[in-house]
Amino acid sequence: MKKVILLLVDSLMPGVLEDCMQQRTVPALQFLVDRGRYWSNCITSFPTMTASVDSSLVTGVYPDVHRVPGLIWFDPGEKEIINYVNGWKCVRKLGLSNCTKNVLYNLNEKHLSKQVSTIFEELAMRGRTSGSINAMVHRGVKKHRVRLPFLLNLSTRFRFQENISGPDIMTLGAMVQTDLQEIPKQIQGFKQLYGINDNYAISAVKSLIRSGNIPEFLLVYLPDNDHRVHKKNPNHAEESLIQVDKCIQQILNTFSSWDEALSQFIFIVTSDHGQTRIGNGKEFNIDLDSLLDHFKVLQLGEDVKDHDIVVCNNERMAYIYTLKPEMEEQILRRLLSESRIDIIATKENGGIRVKEGGSGREVYFKQNGQYRDIYGSTWIINGEWEVLDLRLNDGLVDYGDYPDALSRLYGAMYSQEIPVIVVTTRPRYEFKSRFYPVHLDGGSHGSLHKYDSTIPLIITGTEHRIKEPPRLIDLKHFIINIFESSPK
Ligand SMILES: [Zn+2]
Known part of the structure; x- marks a missing residue:
C-alpha cells in the first residue's frame, strides 16, 4: 500500500494559498490540489499556537483531553510558568535550561496526557512504522537519544538522564536524529535554530526517500513560513509561500516524476494556524x-x-x-x-x-x-x-x-x-x-477568530473519506483509517 507524508506548514493560510495558485507561483501545491482534494475551511485547535495545536493533531482531541493548554501556561503543581520557547527574550528570562527541558522533555513525557494515545503510538500498535521530522509533539514507543549541541549544552544545567520517546524515525534538528545521512552541517547551527528549519526537514525527507528507509507514515514540520509571516504580515505572505513551495518541489523531484511520487505516496498538506495582520502603531x-x-x-x-x-x-x-x-x-x-x-x-x-x-x-x-x-x-x-x-x-x-x-x-x-x-x-x-x-x-496569532483558526487542507493520492467540514483533530483518525482499510 501507499505510504503517507503529512506536511505541516506553519502559518499556511487558505487565502494566501489561493492567491498564489491564481498567480501560478506555487506549482507543487497547485499539482497536489489538482490531483487531489482541497478544503479552504479546515479548523484548527485553540489557542492557535503550535504547541497546543500539534498536540491536537497527533492525539485527535482538543486540550481538555490532551492537557497541553497552549504555548505558555501556568502549572499550579510546580508553581511555574511553562514556556515551550517563544522568542529569545523569554528564553533569556527563564533560562535556556528551563525552556529546553520543557520543550524537549516535559511537553511529550509529562504534560501531554497519558490518557490519550498519539498517532505514532497507535500506528505502532497496528504494526505500522512512523516518523516525525522536527515536530514538537512526537511521543511514541521508541526511545531516542538527545545530543545537545555544544553551545546549548554549555548554557543548560539540565542534563538528559533519560532518552525521549518518539516514532521509529525521529529528528529534532541536530538534537535528535536517527540514522540520517547527507544532511549538511551548515543548516544545523545556532543561527539555523539547530536544524529546526525547512532546509533541514527537506534534506531529511529526501534522505529517507532515497535510502528507502521512509516509514509508512511521516509527519514533517516546516516552521520557516511562520517566522516570515510574523515579520511581513499576512497580506505579504505570498513570497514566503513561494519558498515553501520550492521545498515541496524538492520532495517531489526526488522521484522520477511528480506523478510517480503520487503512485507511491499519499500527500497531506495542512497548517497549524493562520495569522492576523497587526496594526502599525x-x-x-x-x-x-x-x-x-x-x-x-x-x-x-x-x-x-x-x-x-x-x-x-x-x-x-x-x-x-x-x-x-x-x-x-x-x-x-x-x-x-x-x-x-x-x-x-x-x-x-x-x-x-x-x-x-x-x-x-x-x-x-x-x-x-x-x-x-x-x-x-x-x-x-x-x-x-x-x-x-x-x-x-x-x-x-x-x-x-x-x-x-x-x-x-x-x-x-x-x-x-x-x-x-x-x-x-x-x-x-x-x-x-x-x-x-x-x-x-x-x-x-493565538485567538479564536477565523483569521487565526482557518487552515487549508490538501489530500492527494487517496479517495478515502474524511469527516466534513474538516477539522485538524479529524486527521489522526483519517490517517489511521487509511492504514486499517488497506492490507499490509
Ligand atoms: Zn507563530
Whole structure:
C-alpha cells in the first residue's frame, strides 16, 4: 500500500494559498490540489499556537483531553510558568535550561496526557512504522537519544538522564536524529535554530526517500513560513509561500516524476494556524502589564509568593490565572473596561460564560443541551449569540467569525482544573507583556477568530473519506483509517 507524508506548514493560510495558485507561483501545491482534494475551511485547535495545536493533531482531541493548554501556561503543581520557547527574550528570562527541558522533555513525557494515545503510538500498535521530522509533539514507543549541541549544552544545567520517546524515525534538528545521512552541517547551527528549519526537514525527507528507509507514515514540520509571516504580515505572505513551495518541489523531484511520487505516496498538506495582520502603531498592542497594574502579576522567572494573578501571554490570546479567587470580580471589571479585548471567558458550573470587551454583552454555554452544532456536539446556549457570532442554520448551530467556537473554547478552558480567565484580542490587535515578542505591522496569532483558526487542507493520492467540514483533530483518525482499510 501507499505510504503517507503529512506536511505541516506553519502559518499556511487558505487565502494566501489561493492567491498564489491564481498567480501560478506555487506549482507543487497547485499539482497536489489538482490531483487531489482541497478544503479552504479546515479548523484548527485553540489557542492557535503550535504547541497546543500539534498536540491536537497527533492525539485527535482538543486540550481538555490532551492537557497541553497552549504555548505558555501556568502549572499550579510546580508553581511555574511553562514556556515551550517563544522568542529569545523569554528564553533569556527563564533560562535556556528551563525552556529546553520543557520543550524537549516535559511537553511529550509529562504534560501531554497519558490518557490519550498519539498517532505514532497507535500506528505502532497496528504494526505500522512512523516518523516525525522536527515536530514538537512526537511521543511514541521508541526511545531516542538527545545530543545537545555544544553551545546549548554549555548554557543548560539540565542534563538528559533519560532518552525521549518518539516514532521509529525521529529528528529534532541536530538534537535528535536517527540514522540520517547527507544532511549538511551548515543548516544545523545556532543561527539555523539547530536544524529546526525547512532546509533541514527537506534534506531529511529526501534522505529517507532515497535510502528507502521512509516509514509508512511521516509527519514533517516546516516552521520557516511562520517566522516570515510574523515579520511581513499576512497580506505579504505570498513570497514566503513561494519558498515553501520550492521545498515541496524538492520532495517531489526526488522521484522520477511528480506523478510517480503520487503512485507511491499519499500527500497531506495542512497548517497549524493562520495569522492576523497587526496594526502599525503602539495602540495595536494591548499592554497587559499596565491594564492589570492594580494587581500583583507573577512575571516570567519569578517564584510565586503573594501574587494575585499569573498572566500567560499567547500573542492574541492570554490565560489569566487568579491566584486569589476573591479578586476575580475586580480583575474581570478591569478586563471588561478594555474595548480592544474581544472576548473574556470564565468557567461557570461546568460551562463557560463569555463576555465581550467594552460592551459587556454575554453568552453562556455548556455541553449536552438541546442545540446540535455542525460538528455534531450538543450544547445549552443562553444569552446573546452574537457575542460568539453563533447562528442557527437548518436547525444546526453554525459558526461565523469564531469557527467551532464552543468546543474549542471549552477545550482550552477545561485543559486544566483550576480557575482561569481566557481573553482574546480583536482583529488587528495583540497582547503585550514584558519579555514577550510583539509584531506591530506584522502578523500574530493565538485567538479564536477565523483569521487565526482557518487552515487549508490538501489530500492527494487517496479517495478515502474524511469527516466534513474538516477539522485538524479529524486527521489522526483519517490517517489511521487509511492504514486499517488497506492490507499490509
Ligand atoms: Zn507563530
